[in-house]
Amino acid sequence: MFVSEALTDFLEHLEIEGGRSQNTIRNYSLYLERFIEFAGDIEVVKITSEMIRRYRLWLNRYKNDNDGKELSILTQSYHLIALRGFLTYLSRRDIPSLSADKIILPKTVRKQVTFLQYDEVVNLIDNIPLDSEQGLRDRAIIELLFSSGLRVSELVNLNRDHINLKRREFMVRGKGQKDRPVFVSQHAAEHVENYLQARQDSLPALFLSYSRRSTKPTMSGDYRRLSARSIQRMISHYARLAGITKHVSPHTMRHSFATDLLMNGADLRSVQSLLGHSSISTTQVYTHVTDQHLKDIHERFHSDTSQ
Secondary structure, three states, X not given: OEHHHHHHHHHHHXXXXXXXXXXXXXXXXXXXXXXXXXXXXXXXXXXXXXXXXHHHHHHHHOEOOOOOOEOOHHHHHHHHHHHHHHHHHHHHOOOOOOOHHHOOOOOOOOOOOOOOOHHHHHHHHHOOOOOOHHHHHHHHHHXXXXXXXXXXXXXXXXXXXXXXXXXXXXXXXXXXXXXXXXEOOHHHHHHHHHHHHHOOOOOOEOOXXXXXXXXXXXXXXXXXXXXXXXXXXXXXXXXXXXXXXXXXXXXXXXXXXXXXXXXXXXXXXXXXXXXXXXXXXXXXXXXXXXXXXXXXXXHHHOOOOOO
16 A cells, blocks of 8 residues: 555544544645655555654755745654554554654654733733724633633634523534533623624624625625634734733633633643643643742741741
């Protein structure tokens, strides 16, 4: 069996049996097509450890056609994770090839988490004018992101009937097609309600785009749904108005949500569930908060020899 043939089967497996999102499948396809670009469409039985060694060197020297930039260590790891998953799939189907455990991932250093302090969030929100439907929308979006910890991809896919503003909770399908409960504060629910009451349309999307480019109808009826990129630009705009110099993105609001919970006494396991992380190791990126708690405990309860 050749790599291209097995790749098609693998991607179908990810979609049907693995329940992976279309975005994940596209990424895996890109990463594995890069392997074909390097090795050629060879038979999978001819994949060897030496070939993987040369592939890693090739990835390390690879430059994107668009901007000429090299791949980061993290992006190189994603390529190898995809290849390892592909080899695991072959093994489960009893198709002879290299063992997946022969691929050792490079050590990566996680980027430091960027988050906003509570007063920075308040300052950000205070710079949103509420004298227009768009302003009401922007306030509702930022309130909802900080209140719920939603990923921006989850937020843009919400419809009006997905969210229960009276109960202030609803289910969302996140990464890996996993459902989790999402809870909304009374304050955030009120701002979402204010925005919906101001709207004069019957479109299903919870948040609409007011760009002129989004006013042309399509067969899907979803032509005015706000995009993740638009939310990114909107949040960056208000952050600049608030005088916040750090880079602020929708994911910054998610980090701020988690940080605020931990600073107010929530345990890491609960935060893991609220964020929808499949592994506690992902949630442990918030050590900047847990480490501070440990320091406070040390200062409160550890005896000082000078006393």
